[in-house]
Amino acid sequence: MTTTAAPPRMRIVRHPLKYRLLEVKRVERVTPGTVRVTFAGDALEGFCEQAPTDHVKLCFAAPGQELPTEPLVENDTWMDAPVEPITRDYTIRHYRREARELDIDMVLHGTGVGSGWAAAARPGMKLGVFGPRGSEQIDLVHDWYLLGADETALPALARWLEALPAGAKALAFAEVPGPADEQPLATAADATVVWLHRGDAEPGTTDHLERAVRAAELPPGLGFAWVAGEANTLRPIRRHLRNDRGLTRDQVDVDGYWKRGTANHDHHEDEHTPHA
Ligand SMILES: Cc1cc2nc3c(=O)[nH]c(=O)nc-3n(C[C@H](O)[C@H](O)[C@H](O)COP(=O)(O)OP(=O)(O)OC[C@H]3O[C@@H](n4cnc5c(N)ncnc54)[C@H](O)[C@@H]3O)c2cc1C
Incomplete structure (x- = not known):
């Protein structure tokens, strides 16, 4: 048995809530059913990730829109807004701080805004990345x-x-x-x-x-x-x-x-x- 002074714990470390508009740099098939999308750019300055389950909300453009609706943030809190962004949760697979590159692995399951976007993802496309809100340590x-x-x-x-x-x-x-x-x-x-x-x-x-x-x-x-x-x-x-x-x-x-x-x-x- 491992002996510890106190029982091991789970804690949530909060990060400042930030929305970033990022550009796709690379798209590759990791497996037949999963696409790895690499986002890059100076907008990733200050991006934090610390724990295996860290995730972001990807923000997608509504039909007919070129860019996603930006979430409304006041006092570090995500507020209700007349037009809500279209979001889905995705895990931060890798973040390479020096290169300012973020990899997200997206499953192509057939229906849904996330799966559909991933199937069509190409370098140069833009997507909103909101968070991570925190890390479960x-x-x-x-x-x-x-x-x-x-x-x-x-x-x-x-x-x-x-x-x-x-x-x-x-x-x-x-x-x-x-x-x-x-x-x-x-x-x-x-x-x-x-x-x-x-x-x-x-x-x-x-x-x-x-x-x-x-x-x-x-x-x-x-x-x-x-x-x-x-x-x-x-x-x-x-x-x-x-x-x-x-x-x-x-x-x-x-x-x-x-x-x-x-x-x-x-x-x-x-x-x-x-x-x-
Ligand atoms: C913390 C967290 C981290 C996540 N990390 C990832 C990740 O790294 N990569 C990833 O691909 N997903 C991840 N997911 C799951 C992803 O958010 C959901 O699969 C999401 O529903 C995908 O959005 P969509 O727009 O493609 O489908 P939606 O519009 O949400 O759903 C449309 C339909 O597709 C169905 N559906 C959704 N997902 C699947 C699926 N995988 N297989 C079959 N049917 C499905 C729904 O039940 C619904 O009927 C994560 C979820 C959470 C909560």
Whole structure:
């Protein structure tokens, strides 16, 4: 067991709320179903990111508009406005401070303003980037980590693995359509990554992650579990981790990144530990 003076904690570090209009520098296919969009420019000056689940709101132009509507911010607070911006949440996959380049990995799932924009993304196109509002920082002093993700949460899972210290024990499950959708995941941790293929099943309809988490043999000691993906499929996972595995609220972060049949799902509405 790791001994610590105080129990490890999760805390939210707030960042000044800032909107940036950024230009696409590069677009590449990471996998058949995911596009990596690299934004660049001096507008990224002061951009902060600190934790694996850090995310921004991408702001899209309304039909017929050239540029996105800018969110109304007063006193560092996002205010209601007569015309609201069209936003979707996306993880900061990489930020290269020196080069002022920001990578966002966007899933091409077929319908939706985000997916549609990503499918058409080309260098020179402009997009609004709002945030990140904050970073969810977790003391990385646990004996083991259980990680789970579908492809929308793969950027955050990759960042989790990159953040874990050398020697940390980690078991990661990633659900993707098939072998072509797997990605190399770098880590210094003592990690096992298990890819789960859903084949022809629709995203968000399988219980692959749930079955994998239920069957997982976890080491003794203090653990932390992070799982993100389709909201409905995560509910039994959250219950299992809390009720059957006996993990406390501080040891579990299960976050519905999208919800089948719902556009722009609000992940704050799911029952999970407070989030940035
Ligand atoms: C904190 C956070 C971080 C996220 N990070 C990423 C990220 O890095 N990359 C990424 O691709 N996504 C990420 N997501 C998920 C992304 O915000 C949602 O998938 C979002 O709904 C996409 O917007 P859209 O405009 O394409 O679709 P929407 O207009 O929101 O939805 C249109 C329809 O598509 C469905 N749908 C939405 N997403 C999917 C999907 N993946 N597969 C199948 N159907 C879907 C909806 O249920 C709805 O019926 C993240 C979400 C959160 C909360």
